[in-house]
Amino acid sequence: MRENLRVAAYAVVVRDERILLARSPAAGGGHEWVLPGGGMDHGEDPVETVVRELDEETGYRVEVTGLLGIDSFRRVFRREGLRGPVDHQGLRIVYEGRVVGGELRNEVGGSTDLAAWHDLEAVPGLTRVRLIDVALKLWRERPVTGRVFVPPEG
Template sequence: MREKLRVAAYAVCVRDGQILLARSPDDDGIPEWVLPGGGMEHGEDPYDTVRRELMEETGYRIEVTGLLGIDSYRRHFAAEGPLRLPTDHHSVRIVYTGEITGGELRNEIGGSTDMAAWQDLDAVPALRHVPLVDVALRLWRERPAAGRFAEELS
C-alpha cells in the first residue's frame, strides 16, 4: 500500500455573523463548500500557505490572527486503474483564524474552487460542505487549549 501525506493550512474568517467559504466540486463533480486554504508547497511555511491559498481562492488578503488547532485525518483509497496502488492517505490540516485586511471578493479562475462567498453562520449546517468546515467551526467556537478536542486526546 502506498502512503501519502498531505499538509494543508486553512483559515476561519468570520465577520458580522458570516464565515468566508469557497466552493469546490467533490469527487463526483458536485459542488460543496470548503474552508479557504489548501496544500503546502515544499519548503513553504504554513503561515504563508494559508495567506497564499486564501488570496488565490477568494481575492482577499488576510492577517493570520491565531492558531485554532490541527486536525489529522486518514482515509484509505482502493487501487484505481491498472497503474494505481491502494493508498493510505493522511491529511494534516492546520486551522488558523484570519482577518481580512485588503483585496476584493472574487471567484478563483482555473483553480480548485469556482466560487467564494460569505455564508451566514446559522446557514452552514444546511449547506453541502466538507466535514472540515464543522471541525473548524467547532475549534473556533470552543477554542480548546490543546488545539484538539478532549475526546481526541484520550
C-alpha cells in the same frame, strides 16, 4: 501499500456573523463548500500557505490572527492510475484570520470556482466538507489541545 501525507493550512474568517467559504467540485458530482486554504508547497511556512491560498481562492489578503488547532485524518483508498491502494493521511492546520485588503472574487483555473460569505446559522444546511464543522468548533471552543471531535459523516 503506498503512503501519502498531505499537509495543508486553512483559515476561519468570520465577519459580521458570516463565514468566508469557497466552493469546490464534489467527488460524486455537484459541488460542496470548503474552508479556504490548501496544500503547503515544499519549504513553505504554513502561515504563508494560508495567506497565499486565501488570496488565490477568494481575492482577499488576510492576516493570520491566531492558531485554532489541527485536524488529522487517515483513510485508505484507490486512486486512478496507481496500482494498489493508497494509505493517505491529511494533516490540516486551522488558523483564524481577518481580511486586511483585496476584493471578493472567484478563483480562475484552480480547485474552487466560487467564493462567498455565509451566515453562520446557515452553515449546517450547506453541502459542505467535514473540515468546516471541525474548524467552526475549534473557533467557538478554542480548546487548549487544539483538537476537537466531530463525528464522521454517514
